[in-house]
Amino acid sequence: MPEQPGTPVGSLSALTLDSGALCYYSADQSFRMEDLNCDFSSLLLVRQGEVALTASGTNLQAGDLYCLPGGSGGDMQVGKGARVLVIKWFAGPFASCCRQPSPVTRRGIDLLLCDFMQRSRFFRDHDDAVASGNRLLETLDIALTSDLHIREPKPVPQDKRVQRAVDHIEQNREWSFSLAELAGIAGVSERNLYYLMQRETGLTPYRFFQRCRLLRVRLRLVNCQCREPHISRYASDEGFSHLGRFAGLYREHFGELPSETVQWRTSLADSVVETG
Numbered sequence: 001m002p003e004q005p006g007t008p009v010g011s012l013s014a015l016t017l018d019s020g021a022l023c024y025y026s027a028d029q030s031f032r033m034e035d036l037n038c039d040f041s042s043l044l045l046v047r048q049g050e051v052a053l054t055a056s057g058t059n060l061q062a063g064d065l066y067c068l069p070g071g072s073g074g075d076m077q078v079g080k081g082a083r084v085l086v087i088k089w090f091a092g093p094f095a096s097c098c099r100q101p102s103p104v105t106r107r108g109i110d111l112l113l114c115d116f117m118q119r120s121r122f123f124r125d126h127d128d129a130v131a132s133g134n135r136l137l138e139t140l141d142i143a144l145t146s147d148l149h150i151r152e153p154k155p156v157p158q159d160k161r162v163q164r165a166v167d168h169i170e171q172n173r174e175w176s177f178s179l180a181e182l183a184g185i186a187g188v189s190e191r192n193l194y195y196l197m198q199r200e201t202g203l204t205p206y207r208f209f210q211r212c213r214l215l216r217v218r219l220r221l222v223n224c225q226c227r228e229p230h231i232s233r234y235a236s237d238e239g240f241s242h243l244g245r246f247a248g249l250y251r252e253h254f255g256e257l258p259s260e261t262v263q264w265r266t267s268l269a270d271s272v273v274e275t276g
Helices: 103-122 126-146 160-171 179-186 190-201 205-223 231-237 243-254 258-271
Strands: 010-016 020-027 031-033 042-048 050-053 058-061 065-068 076-078 083-089 272-274
Touching (some): 020 126, 042 050, 065 103, 083 103, 179 190, 179 205, 205 258, 231 243, 231 258, 243 258
Antiparallel strands (some): 020 083, 042 065, 042 083, 050 058, 050 076
């Protein structure tokens, strides 16, 4: 059976937290999420493309930030090529008191969310992702209910030598890890690169290389349109020869086994309606 007999609708990254959840939709085709009714408030950030909320008749474009009150219901129409971050609150002041942020707060929130998504590339593991997500929701809760001024976050990484190493790892999928070669590309010694990457990103060079491979496997699992995704083949394609070890690393980074990712991907596919 071919890996993708149909056109993929897109992918979803989801992170469940103590007081809410973060969901990032990436639409390869236009689709509709039905019945958005939720007891608590949500925050939508459109990073690319167009999104329409049927209940309120609201059309959102790239860069728009919108607060969706709890219990508002309706469908969300996600346009082809759209990228949208949805944050749902289960607890906290904003969960039951939704109001649109002021322009100053809106700009700060946009910076915070974009910064979080950039930093997500460097999460050490699932626990680190959850801790970072909880801090984000706590800060957003305060900002949305008190118009807190938010300072612009510093980029990660800041060091250009580290950025060269990061770019090489992310952009060269077939590259086999070599600390000596990577240090040469960065323009520093192996020891300095090891130190600089830990300082700038919280990850060693190899740990970042490993995470990039795991992320690519996960993307294939959530994008796959075949009935039974080839987990072992996807893992092997990224250099993971021992399936048990791969599954353990996957769960460490994402908080679930590869088979569990496939299960919720299948459930999600049943809840969306492809529209073009």
